[in-house]
Amino acid sequence: MRRCKRTLVAAALAAGMITGTAGWASGNAQQPVTGAPPGAAEWRADRSLGRALPDPERARPADIAAFFRTIGAGERDRLARRHPLIVGNLDGAPAALRYRANALAVRGTPFARLAEPGRRILAFDPRGRGQVAQVYGDLERARRVAVIVPGADIDAGTFDRRNNRRGTLAGMAESLRAATGDRTAVIAWAGYTTPVGIGPDAAGGTLAEAGAVRLARFTRGLTATGKAAPALFCHSYGSVVCGLAAKKADASEIVALGSPGMRADSAADLGTSARVWAARHPSDWISKVPNVELLGLGHGNDPADPAFGARRVPTGGAGGHTGYFAPGSESLRVFAAIAAGDAK
Template identity: 55%
Template sequence: MHRTRRFGKTLTTAVLAALLAGGTTAPAAAAGGEAPVGPPPGTAAWRADRSLGRSLPDPATATPAEVAAFFAGLTDAQSRRLVRDHPTVVGNLDGAPVRLRYAANAPAGDRVLVYDPRGRGLIARVAGDLEHAAHVAVIVPGSDIDLSTAGRTARWATDLQEAAGDDTAVIAWAGYTTPSGIGPDLATDTLAEAGAERLTRLTAGLDAAGLPDPALLCHSYGSVTCGLAAADTDAADLVVMGSPGMRADDVTALGTGARVWAAKSPDDWIDHVPNVEFLGLGHGADPASPGFGATVLPADDVPAHDAYFTPGTSTLTAFAAIVGGDR
């Protein structure tokens, strides 16, 4: 506990230092320049493929609805051939059938919806039966989550899915480049903006696949990403926890028709981070504050910043009820 409080104070100092810099410190690229950017690996070969007698949908420009329509017109044999010849594209192509994405990403594991090993890497794993789910949730994590550390988010997804029930599927979406360590990236929305675009495509892909409107559960810096994506997704619920802000003054400013919920533990060091936004630095109002307009969830029994999905806590119980349509 002392260690997390020290980390919180250090983060506060870093944010304040960035604020005091008056915007003169340029946002750092993700550590090591490791962010996978642009279309998925293998796109050049995919674009050059004329085996079907026509161009394949461009991963950079085709909408998930267009991708879904393309695959709907293929035979099983044609679909299997594309998975075999272009696994890194099919496995990351929003709008492609879930079963094909699983097959393309099979070497990376079971029920993998996204897999990009470049740099720090991206991955999304699914807990539950996504293809037949009555309810879908997407967990959007915060800082220091990538291919090597995504197991934490996957455990959260498993715990939530078990609490919500068999008719629910939960996607542990480490599908954007998160801030790494303590630095300017934490205080800016640069990575969140890029993440919001990816999150919007993910939810559009779920819609194109005929799946239910998802609940987005957004932790820490992930809530900044969700705040920026809110107006462009069809999410039914938007749940934030341990949030430094959502780049919005209140619920109305999010521009979403989703129900908005917020949780913040009294033992969460995020409470020491100033809720300000100045010259692009800081993330604005506290979503758990009375004036923001979100429905505040119980969190008094959550022991730490990363413990909102702990089995037996009031927050996990509330999350499961929201996701499962019981609240």
């Protein structure tokens, strides 16, 4: 009975403590964004090529990639201009075409700054708080690809905010790319509805489950276009997303950093052929989150615990919950080796 009470107390604490990047502010319930973006009905009705276009929800990324190989550059561009939100989010479509489509899609939205010169927006969805994936580096020429999956309070409006740049998703992507000597294309993937602050969303798995579906499809879209399976860097609540996506995602490496748990008992239970790594700095407040999963709350075992079976990443020079990509830190050095395919 005493042990049961301790577990229940731990679960209650988990409900009030698990979060991502924003600290200890009060949370708000979020509805996950799912399905194809606006314009799907018009896309499905389009017969301008004399045939049905691949369904944006049901077609496999490999089939979408094959479709675009059968049409010419002019036809591709016309589809992008006619259906920018759909083409910009089609996993399996050529990256350059998605960039052009998304530059059109963001116009007239609150996120118009995403059309600034030099931006490479690989995905954009204006629904909810906005979702976006921005590429840092040359995705089409890079030999290796890394995807950073963020924790709470990250969306199209906050992923590259100017204050605390190092702690933002964009700052992490920039730091990782630089640490690889610009050899690796790094994608800042704010492609799911994240929790806001502290609350049941952060302690529960609903948002992570929806995000896992989107992440798995996104990675399959990368490999469908000929890219190597990416390395996934999964921060805080983002590691819950990665844990749930692991079985279906195309990934060469999965790195959980500052993780509250991955909804798995061990690395082997993730069901992936990818190598699994974990990093946690002693000063990271996430260590105070109870590693339990009960009645849908909490995210289970600590990936940084040796018993979990993940490869440990040293964290000297990091510090706090968002300092794992700090220049000069041991964690960034190892992350760069993982992203570049050089880690042993």
